[in-house]
Amino acid sequence: xxxxxxxxxxxxxxxxxxxxxxxxxxxxxxxxxxxxxxxxxxxxxxxxxxxxxxxxxxxxxxxxxxxxxxxxxxxxxxxxxxxxxxxxxxxxxxxxxxxxxxxxxxxxxxxxxxxxxxx
Amino acid sequence: xxxxxxxxxxxxxxxxxxxxxxxxxxxxxxxxxxxxxxxxxxxxxxxxxxxxxxxxxxxxxxxxxxxxxxxxxxxxxxxxxxxxxxxxxxxxxxxxxxxxxxxxxxxxxxxxxxxxxxxxxxxxxxxxxxxxxxxxxxxxxxxxxxxxxxxxxxxxxxxxxxxxxxxxxxxxxxxxxxxxxxx
Numbered sequence: 001x002x003x004x005x006x007x008x009x010x011x012x013x014x015x016x017x018x019x020x021x022x023x024x025x026x027x028x029x030x031x032x033x034x035x036x037x038x039x040x041x042x043x044x045x046x047x048x049x050x051x052x053x054x055x056x057x058x059x060x061x062x063x064x065x066x067x068x069x070x071x072x073x074x075x076x077x078x079x080x081x082x083x084x085x086x087x088x089x090x091x092x093x094x095x096x097x098x099x100x101x102x103x104x105x106x107x108x109x110x111x112x113x114x115x116x117x118x119x
Numbered sequence: 120x121x122x123x124x125x126x127x128x129x130x131x132x133x134x135x136x137x138x139x140x141x142x143x144x145x146x147x148x149x150x151x152x153x154x155x156x157x158x159x160x161x162x163x164x165x166x167x168x169x170x171x172x173x174x175x176x177x178x179x180x181x182x183x184x185x186x187x188x189x190x191x192x193x194x195x196x197x198x199x200x201x202x203x204x205x206x207x208x209x210x211x212x213x214x215x216x217x218x219x220x221x222x223x224x225x226x227x228x229x230x231x232x233x234x235x236x237x238x239x240x241x242x243x244x245x246x247x248x249x250x251x252x253x254x255x256x257x258x259x260x261x262x263x264x265x266x267x268x269x270x271x272x273x274x275x276x277x278x279x280x281x282x283x284x285x286x287x288x289x290x291x292x293x294x295x296x297x298x299x300x301x302x
Contacts, residue, residue: 024138
């Protein structure tokens with residue numbers, strides 16, 4: 001079956017080469033600022049993305065080194081020694097500190113004796 | 120290179136990629152604008168404006184491989200907005216407008232005359248008929264593509280094409296018609 005296609009070549013915007021190139025040129029000029037902005041935005045994201053990973057890696061390494069250093073420094077001192085040292089530093093008698101650590105409740109007489117011995 | 124690749128590159132600001140999209144889809148965009156507006160000069164302006172809008176909204180393209188359909192919806196919306204604006208600004212009836220003849224005195228007179236005759240004849244059709252006949256006969260779309268774009272059935276697309284061609288033939292006579300195989 002054949003049918004008559006309408007010849008719209010007179011309306012074809014691409015048929016006249018120069019005119020079409022002018023139209024494309026006008027569009028290119030009009031979109032240039034938006035495309036430039038897109039490139040710039042891409043560069044900013046790219047730079048951030050580029051710096052983000054090394055920064056994250058450096059922070060991770062620093063965290064690991066700090067944790068390891070703290071562990072090494074604290075390890076020699078036992079828990080009991082450090083608590084005794086603190087009690088002495090703030091002037092709490094050794095016997096009373098001992099009761100507190102062991103969660104013991106002294107009777108009044110024992111408490112008085114401990115305080116007198118401390119003085 | 121596929122539309123999807125060009126869209127992804129254009130999103131990153133690749134001017135050459137966007138120009139390739141312009142060259143590839145300019146005529147289809149123009150056909151839709153012309154179908155809505157019925158005037159070649161206005162259609163050209165709106166087509167160019169639509170491409171600028173497309174760059175601004177490029178991140179909204181959800182399916183880059185379907186860029187053409189997305190672009191043509193922009194063209195159609197911009198054309199309708201422009202049509203509303205034009206109706207407020209002018210009282211010239213559509214079928215008396217022959218932009219090519221009036222605004223381009225330096226252009227080839229015969230071509231301008233043909234263009235004016237076609238514009239006047241197209242003005243006798245409704246918008247859907249114009250879209251169907253221009254997308255089919257100017258842009259070379261198949262009825263399947265036209266039906267999808269216009270959200271109509273393929274049968275309806277064929278019906279609109281037949282009606283439009285008949286009306287145009289009556290208006291234009293045989294001088295502007297060519298014989299082609301039907302798809």
